[in-house]
Amino acid sequence: MADHRDGGTNSPDPVIAMANICKSFNNNVVLDSVDFELLRGEVHVLAGGNGAGKSTLMKILQGVYSMDSGSIEINGQRVNIGSIHGARAAGIGMVFQEFSLVPTLSVARNVFLGNERRSSLGFLDDGDSVERTRAVFADMGVDIDPTITMGNLGTAYWQLTEIAKAIAQDAKVLILDEPTASLAKDEVDALFALVRRLTDNGISVIYISHRMDEIFRIGDRITVLRDGQRVQTSPIADLTAADVVHAIVGRKVESAFEWKPRSVDRSGAPLLEVRHLNVGTRVRDVSFTAHRGEIIGLAGLMGAGRTELARALFGIDHIDSGDVLIRGERVHLTNSGNAIAAGVALIPEDRRDQGLVLEHSVRDNLLLTLLGRFRRGPLLNDRKGSAIAAELIDKLSVKTASQKLAVGRLSGGNQQKVVIGKWLGADPDILIMDEPTAGVDIGTKTEIVERIRALGDLGKVVIVISSELPELLAVADRVIVLRSGAIDRTIERADIADEHALQLAIQGVAP
């Protein structure tokens, strides 16, 4: 296997053959007769947009979901994968994105967790597992002390330990899901060298990634899914980046969201000015300005620094250097209280964790940011609070039986409306939204898109982070593309032809 790019040097026998896989959730077809074949020793890239069905397909392979119909063959034998255990027994190892390691145990104990080495008396043989772990790491070409406690190691080492764990359990297939998202460049190089070593030893790798440069660096073949269907499987060497983007995006004749050009007056002083901002290693020398009424789209790959930039502007992440000016005045964003006082609001990415108190009522969640507004003396004025809540519920058309319903019982879309409502009530001048349309239904997406436009029309600055490009293109006046924490380019919306063009810009393959 001298030339991995060739794609034809692999032995022809498939390790995994999934055929006609169908899966629906509540009448919503997620996978529609998908075929997927993995050859021995290949790196098979699985690509597709959000909701294309990649993760569902992989969860079926891992035994997390059961398929509605279809068949799975492993080494030519039909198998029935009923559980995580079953998948492991069949030799399928997953490198979990959310790591499956125990921080309080040593590296070696983690590598053999659930699969402990035992002496002839039945007692655990930690010496043996340390030796074997050392051997696995030596094979992998990495240097980690197996006796060190997991919690003392950094992220990159967790990932390597995950891989070692799969290998120690004799996995023949590894699923790597966006493995480079949290890695530095030299760590990515080491990971890719490792992947090559593994495939040379006959292990097959399913590699899920959105990054074109990585796909072309590491992949042998690629399968692209779109809207639950397989649209392409071919050797990577036969394709260009434009081909892949095209296959992922498809030729959508009509977008659900139409861009309505807006006029923004950029003649006066900007409302927000960011100068040479540095935040750790994730945001580097970022400068931009935003005028009243402007909607800015922040685009980039996972780990490009979008969320970190947003968190820094909201005073959560520590700003190492650079200035933030609001209304021409320099502000010190040392905590979220400062940021709110300066008129900045952040609607976070993970609304269940960071945006809402799920057990509390819709009303209490809406009023959390504005408790100061309806006080009577030291006490809260209930009637006034209810009136404010009712107004917000009405304005955002939140579908809830009552103000008093626990917010956790609403649908995802309605929860998101409550998060937005929570900040609308506070009336910020600068509103940052991190993935505002993630996990909400199409109807709510449309409403959110309109709400963002309305906020712009009110003269606010709205910064929208979204991986869902149609939405981003529908609302943004300008798109800032981040790459490795720095601004790669800033494009006027009018200069972006379509989603395809923006995707190429994000991938850095456009001229």
Added chain:
Amino acid sequence: MTDLSIGQTATRPVGRVSALLRRAGADWRQYVIYIGFAAIFVIFALTLNDKGFLQSNNLLNIPRQASVVAVAAVAMTFVIASAEIDLSVGSLAGLAGIAAAFGSHHGGLVMAILAALGVGLLVGTINGLLVTIVKIPSFLVTLSMLWMIRGFGQWRTSAKGQPIAAAAFKTIFGSNSMRIVWLVVFAVIGTIVLNKTRAGRFVLATGGNRTAAEFSGISTKRVKFWVFVASSVCAAFAGMILAANLNNTGKYEYGNGLELSVIAAVILGGTSLFGGKGSVPGTIFGALFVQLIGNGLLLTGLESSQLDIIKGGIIVVAVALRRERKGVR
């Protein structure tokens, strides 16, 4: 994941030297209980020699008196390492003594033991099922169980002590030498199970990161169930030592407050209150440490009320030295 990576991403083992240094640094805090035990022992030996501290009988009294707490605390180590808690052990120890008395009237020594352990098995099963199947937090399950057991024991005995009608019972569980034997037996078994068997590893994994344990093929429900059964059976065993030692009599209130001493011993011994880390030898020394302080201070002529204040203070200091704080690893 997020919670772990913050502040850790920068930690990279530059080489073996720094790794060793860091481990040594982490280590002295883990061994606080042993260091503390040795330090206090030396202080008492130097200052209380004329009061008889170093006489062999006085020294042997320390493990003897610690045996009840130590036996229950061995199992509590597993409970806490799996990120749960069992508050019912004190009441249960009291009820086990009553059960032994009841059994002794129906079949002598053997029935006395079986009845006591049977009560433990029953309570542990109920606790385990309520936590794993009904999914009530263990704090609430075992807190309710504490009251129910105590009330039941008081009601069925009209609050009177119940003599155990088997003289051998007192010898087996209450004699000076056997109390030390039981302490050693439980310490050895507990240490082996926690460090040398899959069961022990599963407990640590379950407490350290339940999701990760599940993804590693461990049934964390089963782990938690058995941990509660073990805790109750050991608490019942501790109850037999307690009853044998108190005139060979079982009484509902004998175990009152025992659960707190047991939990204190476990935490002092280095087991993480947040789960995932545990040490049985540490627990044993935790139990001995509390007894050592009590023993020494009593010799100085302090009253037991003053003693409690000092004990509480020393526990806070010991745990603070260990830096067991939420979110700090």
